[in-house]
Amino acid sequence: MKNTIRVSAAALALAVPLLTHAAQIVVGQVGPMSGLEAAQGRAYAAGMQLAFGNANAAGVNGHTFxxxxxxxxxxPEDTIAGTKELLEKDKPLVLAGYFGSRNVADLIKAGLLEKDKIALVGYRTGEIRPDVPWVYNVRAGLRDELNKVVEHLATIGITRLGLLYEEGPGAPALLAAADEAAGKAKVAIGTKAAYPAGTASIGPAVDTFLKQKPQAILMVATGAAAAGFIEQYRAGGGTAQLFAHSGADIEQLSKRLSEEQMQGVAIAQVTPSPYKISSRIAKEFADTVAKTKDLEVPVSYAMMEGFITGKVIVEAVRRQGARPTREGIASALEAMDRLDLGGYLVGFRPGVRTGSRFVELSIISGTGKIRQ
Incomplete structure (x- = not known):
C-alpha cells in the first residue's frame, strides 16, 4: 500500500508542471463579419473553429484553442483599431484570417505585428505582395493563380485577354505580374480596367470590355465586384470567357447569379474542394462538418481555407511543447518546410512565407454545378 501511494504521488508531481504550463491559446481574427465580404469572413472563422475543435478534443500538449x-x-481603419483592441484586451498568441489588400497592407505598415512580435497566419488579398516577416499565408499567391489561368487560356488557343482589377497601391505590381504571365504564355492582355477599391462599382469597367471585346477576361476582384461585373457584362451582351481569382468566392457568385449567367465561368481555387472527398484533408473536413451541429454558415472554399489555417496554427503550437509563445509561433513556422496536412502541402522557410503552390480551376456547368 505504501509503495502504491509513493508511485501515485510521484506521478502527481510529474503531472503538476504539465498542468501548470497548459495554456488557453487565443487566436485573434479581425475580419469582415459584416459588409460585402461577410460571407467569406464568417466562413473562414468557422473553418478555423472546426480545426480548433478537433485539436481541443484530441489534446495538444494540454493546451486548448x-x-x-x-x-x-x-x-482598413477598423482592421487596425480592432487589432489594437484585440492585442490589448484578449492577448492572442497569433492572428489569423484577415481580409483585404488595403487592410493587410495597412496592418503591416502600422508596425503592430513587429512591435508585438505576433504572427499573422492566413489572409486573403487581391494583390501581388512581397513576403515580409511575421506574415504567413497557407495558400498559393496571386502570381501562381495568374500563371495557371493564363497557361490554360493559351493551351485552348485564347490569346486576346482583358484584366479587371481593384484600384490601390498594389495595382502596379499586379499589372506587372499579369503581363509577365501573359508574356510567358505568348498571349496579350490588351484591355485593362479598374474599379474603385472597397466597392463593387464596376459599371465603367463593364463598358470598357463591351467596347474592346477581348476573348477572355481575368477578374482579380472581390466576390461582390465579380458578381456585379458578371451580371452587368452578360446583360450587356458580353460573350468573353470569364475567369476569376480565388477571392471571388464561387458560393457568393452562385447564390447571386442565375445558372445562365454563371455558365462557363471559371474560378481559380487554392484549396482542395470542400464538396468532394479527393484527399485525406478533404475527408477530415467533411467528417468534421458532419459531426458539427449548427454550422454558422454553409460549407465553402473559404471555410476549407480557414480549416487549413487552423491546422497550421495547431501544428505550430504543438511543435513548441509546453510553453508556446508568440515568437515561438514564427520560429515554428519558419522551420515548417514541408507539412503534409493530408494531400495538401504547406511549407515555409526564412524569406518564403507563401506556404502553398496549389491551384486548380473550377468551372461552372450549364446546370450551375461546379466541375473541376
Missing part, C-alpha cells in the same frame, strides 16, 4: 474575432466590416 479559442478563437476571438472582431468585425472590421471590410474597412
Amino acid at each position: 479559442t478563437l476571438v474575432r472582431k468585425d472590421d466590416g471590410g474597412r
